[in-house]
Amino acid sequence: MIINKDVVVIGAGASGLFAAAEAGMRGRRVVVLERSAALGNKVRVSGGGRCNFTNLNVTPDNYISQNPRFCISALTGFTPRDFIEIIERYGIRYYEKEQGQLFCKISSGEVVSMLRRRCEDAGVTIVYNAKVHDITKRGDVFVIVTNNTGVFHCSSLCLATGGISYPQLGATTFGYRIAAQFGLNVIPTRPALVPLVFNAKDSADFSGLAGISVDAVVSCDGRAFRGGVLFTQRGLSGPPVLQVSSYWRAGGYISINLFPDGDAWEFLLSRRRNKAELATILSGVFSKNFARRWCEINSYVRPINQFNDKELREIAGHLHDWKLWPAKTEGYKRAEAVIGGVDTGELSSKTMEAKKVNGLYFTGEVMDVTGQLGGYNLHWAWASGYACGRHM
Ligand SMILES: Cc1cc2nc3c(=O)[nH]c(=O)nc-3n(C[C@H](O)[C@H](O)[C@H](O)COP(=O)(O)OP(=O)(O)OC[C@H]3O[C@@H](n4cnc5c(N)ncnc54)[C@H](O)[C@@H]3O)c2cc1C
Incomplete structure (x- = not known):
């Protein structure tokens, strides 16, 4: 079965869902393929179950990357205030814990529900338990073959598979492998925010x-x-x-x-x-x-x-x-984040599209951009997702 879409996003985590909704709101036909049975697993456990979803004091200096200037454009284009506006629109109550860190008052599950509802409102389809087997590009069309949910054709493909920390929550090296398959450099990884x-x-x-x-x-x-x-x-x-x-x-x-x-x-x-x-x-x-x-x-x-x-x-x-x-x-199993990932030198800082592969996008932690503790990683997921969702 061949399913034609404008955009296929691989990974229903923070950044993939955010990017998918943005693209859907622009009228793009979007499907998100998620390998596990649930979405937003890392968001759910984040902040000890209360999700430190952003930080009022976000600056590029809060991020580690081989290219420290890469994050500037996305952070300028989508600020903590922009995310707070969405959180408030969906009636999620929050508080500032310390040093600008914003947490949900009730539970991180509210942010997951918000991400799902935004996708629904934007007409985005989410496919669970999708086993992506192979990805190729024929002309301008990406062909995504899954073992169990059909073959998808699209003009924009977005890898939102996250970092490889907490593999117990679904993290894989898939995004790095696809980057390498398309000839993009991947910066070696190591655990971050870890005991x-x-x-x-x-x-x-x-x-x-x-x-x-x-x-x-x-x-x-x-x-x-x-x-x-x-x-x-x-x-x-x-x-x-x-x-x-x-x-x-x-x-x-x-x-x-x-x-x-x-x-x-x-x-x-x-x-x-x-x-x-x-x-x-x-x-x-x-x-x-x-x-x-x-x-x-x-x-x-x-x-x-x-x-x-x-x-x-x-x-x-x-x-x-x-x-x-x-x-x-303590290694990837206990790390809240990962240093390294897809080399940002390979990507446009404005759109997150690969410079040498038209239509191929990366968003979130799969890239070589790592935030400090304090809501910066999720803010990067939103900001990079927004940049890519506006273009793909
Ligand atoms: C315990 C813990 C607590 C944290 N707390 C905070 C916090 O309070 N504040 C903060 O800012 N950051 C926090 N973080 C970091 C934050 O959760 C991540 O940076 C953020 O979720 C990254 O978003 P992402 O969309 O890039 O990746 P993820 O949210 O990890 O999503 C990636 C998705 O891709 C899916 N996937 C992977 N491979 C495939 C494949 N082959 N096919 C299909 N789907 C695939 C995964 O199942 C997953 O759903 C925490 C992390 C952990 C581990």
């Missing part, structure tokens, strides 16, 4: 601290993020650690400033005549268990009045710049 795993020594040193959180600034490769650093059974997590994981490379270190609000040297100096253990003094700043363990592993187990100036300066320096060398990340 870090201790090396063997740190694992032995900190195994008892799982569950403890310490307010700190964590930096890596010139980027610094503040928040609660969470000790886990295997390593470190929490917002600032997830953020720096996107900048961390195997073999590199992260630096933790345990004293982000003040000068540790002045703090220690003001207490240097105290007879209490250093760990007890630091217990006023961090949790007792962390303070004790941190002092033990650094051999700072003495009353503070027994340290000389040089030693106290060294401890202060260490509190501001505690370096750790993680062994690895």
Whole structure:
């Protein structure tokens, strides 16, 4: 059975559904092919079930890409306000958690329903459990062969298959494979926004601290993020650690400033005549268990009045710049995003169309554009989907 459409979108996630609705609203005949039995699986689990759907402070600087300027056009063309307008039109209530991060008040399922309803309103067909077997281009027509839902012909084909993080939610390398098949470069991928795993020594040193959180600034490769650093059974997590994981490379270190609000040297100096253990003094700043363990592993187990100036300066320096060398990340299974993907140098930043293959589009996380934590990835899904939906 051959089904003729103007547009075929592969992947019913955030970006594919958004792009499909935009194209449908322009009068294009659109079908979305989704390999799983449900749509928007990642949106559903996003933001802990409340979907951090955008950020009021979106700038190009919140994105990582080999070509940092690529995202500018799409972000200018579709702003957080534009998405908020849609959210409000569909009666979804939301709130700002912190730092411009907008979350649903009730559930991320509302955003999934909104995406589905927009598609319905725009006359878009969604085909579930579609097994795309083969894609070729004959002249100006793409031929998409599925194993179970027919053969589709279209003039515009959009790959919206997402990044390969959380494969348990349907992520595949399909988009990268099709890009490569059409001669487009794909930037090697690595997990992003992912917990870090201790090396063997740190694992032995900190195994008892799982569950403890310490307010700190964590930096890596010139980027610094503040928040609660969470000790886990295997390593470190929490917002600032997830953020720096996107900048961390195997073999590199992260630096933790345990004293982000003040000068540790002045703090220690003001207490240097105290007879209490250093760990007890630091217990006023961090949790007792962390303070004790941190002092033990650094051999700072003495009353503070027994340290000389040089030693106290060294401890202060260490509190501001505690370096750790993680062994690895927790990998794609626990990563909220992926660095790398279809090389943006191959695509038009205005339309997301491949420069050397007319009618072939990419949208969302399948591209080499990765947002920081805080609603930036979903905003990229909307902004790139909008750009591509207006043209394909
Ligand atoms: C646990 C978790 C929490 C997150 N929380 C947030 C958050 O709060 N805020 C935020 O901004 N970002 C968050 N993200 C990231 C965000 O969800 C993604 O960046 C976003 O969903 C990417 O949209 P996309 O449309 O490109 O891909 P996806 O939403 O992943 O959609 C891709 C779709 O393509 C389908 N597909 C794949 N291969 C095929 C194929 N061969 N044939 C047919 N269909 C295929 C998949 O089944 C999927 O439905 C989170 C991610 C995870 C994993």
